Amino acid sequence: MGFTLHIVHGDQLDSQAIAADLPLLHSLARTGHSPIKVGCKGGGCGVCKVRVVDGSYAAKPMSKAHINDNDKAEGIVLACRIIPTSNLTVVPMSTTTNE
Amino acid sequence: MKKGVMRPGHVQIRVLDLDEALDHYRDLLGLIEVARENDRVFLKAWTEVDEYSVVLRQADTAGMDFMGFKVLDEGTLDNLRQALIDYGVAVQDIPAGDLPNCGRRVRFTAPTGHNFELFATKNQTGKWGIADRNPEAWPRDLKGMKATRFDHCLLYGDDIDGVLDLFVEVLGFDLAEQVIDPENNKVGIFLTCSMKEHDVAFIKHEEKDKFHHASFYLNTWEDVLRAADLISMHDAPLDIGPTRHGLTHGQTIYFFDPSGNRTEVFAGGDYFYPDQKVVTWEVEQLGKAIFYHDRQLNERFLSVLT
Ligand code: FES
Ligand SMILES: [Fe+2]
Numbered sequence: 001m002g003f004t005l006h007i008v009h010g011d012q013l014d015s016q017a018i019a020a021d022l023p024l025l026h027s028l029a030r031t032g033h034s035p036i037k038v039g040c041k042g043g044g045c046g047v048c049k050v051r052v053v054d055g056s057y058a059a060k061p062m063s064k065a066h067i068n069d070n071d072k073a074e075g076i077v078l079a080c081r082i083i084p085t086s087n088l089t090v091v092p093m094s095t096t097t098n099e
Numbered sequence: 100m101k102k103g104v105m106r107p108g109h110v111q112i113r114v115l116d117l118d119e120a121l122d123h124y125r126d127l128l129g130l131i132e133v134a135r136e137n138d139r140v141f142l143k144a145w146t147e148v149d150e151y152s153v154v155l156r157q158a159d160t161a162g163m164d165f166m167g168f169k170v171l172d173e174g175t176l177d178n179l180r181q182a183l184i185d186y187g188v189a190v191q192d193i194p195a196g197d198l199p200n201c202g203r204r205v206r207f208t209a210p211t212g213h214n215f216e217l218f219a220t221k222n223q224t225g226k227w228g229i230a231d232r233n234p235e236a237w238p239r240d241l242k243g244m245k246a247t248r249f250d251h252c253l254l255y256g257d258d259i260d261g262v263l264d265l266f267v268e269v270l271g272f273d274l275a276e277q278v279i280d281p282e283n284n285k286v287g288i289f290l291t292c293s294m295k296e297h298d299v300a301f302i303k304h305e306e307k308d309k310f311h312h313a314s315f316y317l318n319t320w321e322d323v324l325r326a327a328d329l330i331s332m333h334d335a336p337l338d339i340g341p342t343r344h345g346l347t348h349g350q351t352i353y354f355f356d357p358s359g360n361r362t363e364v365f366a367g368g369d370y371f372y373p374d375q376k377v378v379t380w381e382v383e384q385l386g387k388a389i390f391y392h393d394r395q396l397n398e399r400f401l402s403v404l405t
């Protein structure tokens with residue numbers, strides 16, 4: 001079973017199927033053209049940062065160099081470290097660090 | 100000119116989850132777990148004579164804490180410590196035992212922001228799994244890729260000229276290979292303290308203290324291909340390869356640990372003698388310099404760091 005991902009690009013909304021048992025980024029990377037940047041896939045490099053504006057997920061540890069507690073509270077996460085538990089709506093973010 | 104720095108002795112890598120990291124470094128890469136203490140695990144590659152070379156530390160960020168070089172003896176350590184001070188580098192003296200079964204270490208921060216240390220003494224347990232008299236060719240019960248040694252690190256940082264001067268003038272490294280831009284500025288430097296083409300390398304990058312990869316040696320290209328098979332079997336994130344580097348000409352594959360730190364295993368590569376001219380690659384040829392077959396840079400190589 002899977003979920004649907006909605007990605008906000010400005011005022012455009014793209015949708016695609018994602019797996020329920022894989023980190024979000026891993027689902028997207030499998031297609032070969034992920035709309036979110038693919039880096040280390042391990043929560044360390046920060047290039048896959050997104051803001052989840054709707055939906056729920058389970059999160060694995062993410063590097064504090066890229067995601068602090070405030071970020072987490074605002075739904076800012078690393079796509080390679082969240083496993084969806086519902087349909088998701090996300091906004092891709094810049095790839096800069098927030099150290 | 101050599102000043103008694105022998106080889107990369109250890110690297111401490113931050114990981115987000117120790118057990119997941121062991122699955123990578125021990126079971127996939129094939130390092131041997133030798134000790135655990137609180138939030139750290141100590142591992143070695145089987146051909147190394149010292150007790151350990153890789154330290155994994157559980158932390159809330161990924162990246163490299165420090166890289167240590169082993170020097171000839173305690174007298175050499177004193178000389179190099181003084182040379183660093185005379186050069187104007189602040190040193191921190193870390194007492195023996197801070198790393199288990201390791202002598203005193205002299206820590207300093209390089210102009211690129213990376214922490215390095217020198218040490219002369221570490222408990223020698225010998226090559227793993229074979230005797231030191233009449234040794235067999237290799238131990239039978241190695242795991243995964245059977246990495247033979249911790250070989251080098253590639254680090255990204257801002258002050259390439261500064262770190263080059265320090266490593267050459269104070270620590271006695273030689274510049275084996277370099278990448279230069281059209282204005283002759285150095286954007287990549289490959290430094291050696293041995294007959295290897297590099298023991299540590301730096302690439303220019305706007306942020307300080309970034310970790311690109313720790314690299315481990317395999318004996319043959321066949322072993323690199325086998326490593327590629329294991330990466331797939333293990334479902335580990337592949338970065339790029341198997342391929343060959345133009346720089347150093349090593350045969351290589353890159354992949355990521357479960358915290359996003361990059362690992363390289365490689366075979367072959369050129370050798371170095373101090374009378375050799377610096378090998379130069381032009382930045383316009385950077386794609387070929389890094390990935391000799393594709394001749395194209397993937398953006399990830401330059402931007403995905405911990
Ligand atoms: S891809 Fe590196 S943190 Fe997600
Ligand atoms: Fe390397």
